Amino acid sequence: MPRKSTRLTFAVLATGAGVFSMLQSLIAPALPTVQHALHTSQSTATWVMTAYLLSASVFTPILGRVGDLIGKKRTLVGVLLAVLAGCLLAALAPNIGALIVARVVQGVGGALFPLSFGIIRDEFAPSAVPGRISNLSAVIAAGGGVGMVAAGPIVSALDYRWLFWIPVAIVAAATLIAVRYVPESPNRGAGQVNWLGAVLLSGWLVALLLPLSQATRWGWGSARVTGLFALAVALFALWLRSEARSRTPLIDLRVMRLPAVWTTNLAALLFGAGMYAIWSFLPGFVQTPSTAGYGFGASVTASGLLMLPMLLAMFVSGVLSGRLEPRLGAKALLTTGAALGALALGFLALWHDRQWQVALVAGVFGLGIGLAFASMANLIVGSVPAEQTGAATGMNANIRTIGGSIGAAVTSVLVTGRLQPSGLPYDSGYTHGFTLLALLCLGAALAALLVPTGRSGRPPLPTPHQAPTPAPARVR
Numbered sequence: 001m002p003r004k005s006t007r008l009t010f011a012v013l014a015t016g017a018g019v020f021s022m023l024q025s026l027i028a029p030a031l032p033t034v035q036h037a038l039h040t041s042q043s044t045a046t047w048v049m050t051a052y053l054l055s056a057s058v059f060t061p062i063l064g065r066v067g068d069l070i071g072k073k074r075t076l077v078g079v080l081l082a083v084l085a086g087c088l089l090a091a092l093a094p095n096i097g098a099l100i101v102a103r104v105v106q107g108v109g110g111a112l113f114p115l116s117f118g119i120i121r122d123e124f125a126p127s128a129v130p131g132r133i134s135n136l137s138a139v140i141a142a143g144g145g146v147g148m149v150a151a152g153p154i155v156s157a158l159d160y161r162w163l164f165w166i167p168v169a170i171v172a173a174a175t176l177i178a179v180r181y182v183p184e185s186p187n188r189g190a191g192q193v194n195w196l197g198a199v200l201l202s203g204w205l206v207a208l209l210l211p212l213s214q215a216t217r218w219g220w221g222s223a224r225v226t227g228l229f230a231l232a233v234a235l236f237a238l239w240l241r242s243e244a245r246s247r248t249p250l251i252d253l254r255v256m257r258l259p260a261v262w263t264t265n266l267a268a269l270l271f272g273a274g275m276y277a278i279w280s281f282l283p284g285f286v287q288t289p290s291t292a293g294y295g296f297g298a299s300v301t302a303s304g305l306l307m308l309p310m311l312l313a314m315f316v317s318g319v320l321s322g323r324l325e326p327r328l329g330a331k332a333l334l335t336t337g338a339a340l341g342a343l344a345l346g347f348l349a350l351w352h353d354r355q356w357q358v359a360l361v362a363g364v365f366g367l368g369i370g371l372a373f374a375s376m377a378n379l380i381v382g383s384v385p386a387e388q389t390g391a392a393t394g395m396n397a398n399i400r401t402i403g404g405s406i407g408a409a410v411t412s413v414l415v416t417g418r419l420q421p422s423g424l425p426y427d428s429g430y431t432h433g434f435t436l437l438a439l440l441c442l443g444a445a446l447a448a449l450l451v452p453t454g455r456s457g458r459p460p461l462p463t464p465h466q467a468p469t470p471a472p473a474r475v476r
Helices: 006-026 028-037 047-070 072-092 096-123 126-157 162-181 195-218 223-245 259-287 300-306 308-328 330-350 355-381 386-416 427-448
Strands: none
Touching: 006 028, 006 047, 006 072, 006 096, 006 126, 006 162, 028 047, 028 126, 028 259, 028 300, 047 072, 047 096, 047 195, 047 386, 072 096, 072 162, 096 126, 096 355, 096 386, 126 162, 126 259, 126 300, 126 308, 126 355, 195 223, 195 386, 259 300, 259 330, 259 355, 259 386, 259 427, 300 308, 300 355, 308 330, 308 355, 330 355, 330 427, 355 386, 386 427
């Protein structure tokens, strides 16, 4: 393929990543409908979300590294085919078990994020990389918002199965174009996949995220939760040992120790906690009947429309960040994005009596998400070797997901820890939850201040027997 077809390449990458991001949130508002249609319980229906989360967390860093080793285009096409198969299976699923399996298959699409960032780095002119990464990050961020906004109208006008039929058509077209027009990236990592490291990584991620997502049902002090947390710690220690000893580690720990990488990942953990939790709890807040002393009794469609300012702001700020980054630096944009998130959530904790207040908060928070997403990706890509781009950006996305699981779990405890006689949470529960999320975003802004400044080049990584040399990120 001629290298000049970069616009078409970017369109394919944006389509795939955007659809996967949309699938993350598209089904959430429709879970009650799915539960009724497939004659299952609420606890079983929640596995439609949990299975997707666990699958994505496992496949994102592993397939990101596979792409670094065997070719990003080849891996990208394989991942798109998996998402296509998962959407098709979900659209045809005759029961809840088949739908959960379909969601596991769809979770493979988490690798679209690191693969797309890697292809952009390989195929675009260096001067265009930050802007393209910012634009792709804007699409990824906005995709989640599109899912929240579009779910209600699609289910009302058609059927919940169309939440998957529509992506089937889009992903099929993107896959055909990718096969024909996306070039194979020239940068390849050396060695082979460390499958022991992959198994251990999968193990500790599942052992950590599963109890976080199910703790409110199982009980924080239950044997299942405490046992899985203990298993996660043990597997994490074994994984660190395996990666440190491997000549071809799945995740190069020397890369993870680079100052610009670990500080960005810390900010991602804290900001992810605030971002994913607000996505989970704000729609429920506005749908609560006003008889509870708060909420607006909004329908799924109406609550989605209240999130529309967030969607628009995410996309606009994400695109603008590509133009601002050369002037202000990715560090400044990440700090600003996290600070805007803290400001919005602090406002929400104090004032949430009117719908315009919620819409305003959604818009301000959306600005923060757009800036933070784009700047985190640029910081990671600008700080690691080209052959480690997929693995490093995959771990950054995973760390954001882990933060989101932690934030959602803790917020759930605050919101549902004390219920009214009607079974609805008290207003104070949401207030405490929003306050916690504001503090987490503030912590992300403080972590962003730790990101090294300067634009000096990144020195080569040492051999496994040398001490790592800290390298400043390509930021300002």
